Amino acid sequence: MTTIPVIDFSKLDGEERAHTLAQISKGCEEWGFFQLVNHGIPVELLERVKKVSAECFKVEREEAFKNSKPVKLLNELVKTKKSGKVENVDWEDVFLLTDDNEWPSKTPQFKETMKEYRSELKQLAERVMEVIDVNLGLSKGYIKKVFNEGENNGAFFGTKVSHYPPCPHPEKVNGLRAHTDAGGVILLFQDDQVDGLQILKDGEWIDVLPVPYAIVINTGDQIEVLSNGKYKSVWHRVLSKPDGNRRSIASFYNPSLKATIAPAPELLVDDQKDIKKNEMELTTTYPTFVFGEYMNVYNEQKFLPKEPRFQAVGTV
Ligand code: OGA
Numbered sequence: 001m002t003t004i005p006v007i008d009f010s011k012l013d014g015e016e017r018a019h020t021l022a023q024i025s026k027g028c029e030e031w032g033f034f035q036l037v038n039h040g041i042p043v044e045l046l047e048r049v050k051k052v053s054a055e056c057f058k059v060e061r062e063e064a065f066k067n068s069k070p071v072k073l074l075n076e077l078v079k080t081k082k083s084g085k086v087e088n089v090d091w092e093d094v095f096l097l098t099d100d101n102e103w104p105s106k107t108p109q110f111k112e113t114m115k116e117y118r119s120e121l122k123q124l125a126e127r128v129m130e131v132i133d134v135n136l137g138l139s140k141g142y143i144k145k146v147f148n149e150g151e152n153n154g155a156f157f158g159t160k161v162s163h164y165p166p167c168p169h170p171e172k173v174n175g176l177r178a179h180t181d182a183g184g185v186i187l188l189f190q191d192d193q194v195d196g197l198q199i200l201k202d203g204e205w206i207d208v209l210p211v212p213y214a215i216v217i218n219t220g221d222q223i224e225v226l227s228n229g230k231y232k233s234v235w236h237r238v239l240s241k242p243d244g245n246r247r248s249i250a251s252f253y254n255p256s257l258k259a260t261i262a263p264a265p266e267l268l269v270d271d272q273k274d275i276k277k278n279e280m281e282l283t284t285t286y287p288t289f290v291f292g293e294y295m296n297v298y299n300e301q302k303f304l305p306k307e308p309r310f311q312a313v314g315t316v
C-alpha cells in the first residue's frame with residue numbers, strides 16, 4: 001500500500017539527523033506531504049484541542065449546518081434525481097483563527113486552548129521551515145526572513161478549524177474540492193477516526209491515513225516558487241463520508257501580504273549542465289511577485305490548475 005512518509009521529528013537532533021533530513025527532503029520532493037510524529041506538541045494539549053473543537057462545532061454550528069448551502073444544494077440534487085455532483089460548494093464547516101480577528105467561538109476553553117495550540121504550531125512551522133532551508137542549501141532562516149519581509153513579524157499565521165459532518169450522499173459532494181494550498185507550510189492535525197484526506201500522486205488519489213497525534217505537513221505554492229519548482233505544491237482534496245464527523249485543524253504559515261516572492265537566487269543555477277561558473281545560466285519558469293497579489297488571483301482560482309495563477313500574477 002502506498003502511504004505518505006511518517007517521520008520521527010525527535011530524531012532530528014540526534015545521531016539520526018542526516019537520515020531524518022533526508023526523509024524530510026524526500027517527503028518534500030517526492031510527495032509534497034508527510035506526517036510528523038514525536039514533534040514535541042504535548043499529547044495532553046492535542047487532547048484538549050480535540051475536545052474543545054468538537055464542543056464548539058456541536059454547540060455553535062451543528063444545528064445551523066442542517067440549513068447550510070451545501071445541505072440545501074445536495075437536497076435539491078437528490079430531489080430532482082439528477083446525476084452528477086453538487087458544484088462549487090464544500091461539505092465543510094469552518095472557524096478561522098488569526099492573531100487579530102475577532103475570536104469566532106464562545107465555547108469555554110476554546111480560546112485559551114487554541115491560543116496555546118497556535119503558539120506551539122507556529123514554532124513547529126518555523127522548525128520545519130529551517131529544515132527546508134537546510135535541505136535546499138539555503139541559509140538557515142531564509143524562508144522565515146522572506147515571509148516576514150516588508151513588515152516586522154508580518155508573516156501570516158492562520159488556523160482553520162474544520163468539521164466535515166456525515167454526508168448522506170458522499171458520492172455527490174466533496175468535503176473540500178481538490179486544490180493546492182496558496183501559502184508556505186501547512187500543518188494539519190486531522191481526525192484519528194474519520195479519514196477522507198487524499199493527495200494526488202502520479203495520477204492517483206492516495207489516502208492520508210490517520211496516525212494518532214501526528215501532524216501532517218505539506219508545502220504550498222510559495223515554497224514551490226521559492227524552491228524554483230523542486231518542491232511542488234501537491235493537489236489534495238477531502239472526501240465527504242457517510243459516517244462520523246471529521247475534524248481537521250489546518251494551520252498555515254504564509255508570507256506577509258507585502259512580501260516579495262521569487263525563486264531563491266541560489267537555486268536558479270541549472271546544475272544539470274556542466275557549465276563554467278561565469279557562464280552559469282539562470283533558469284526559472286516562475287515569476288517574482290508580491291504575495292498579496294498572488295492571493296487576489298488565488299481567491300478567484302483556488303480550485304483550478306495552479307500554472308495559470310503564476311502566469312496571471314504580475315512580475316515586479
Ligand atoms: C485545506 C485543506 C485538508 C483537511 O484547508 O486547505 O486541504 O483535511 N484541508 O481539512
Ligand code: NI
Nearest residue numbers: 179180181236
Ligand atoms: Ni489544502
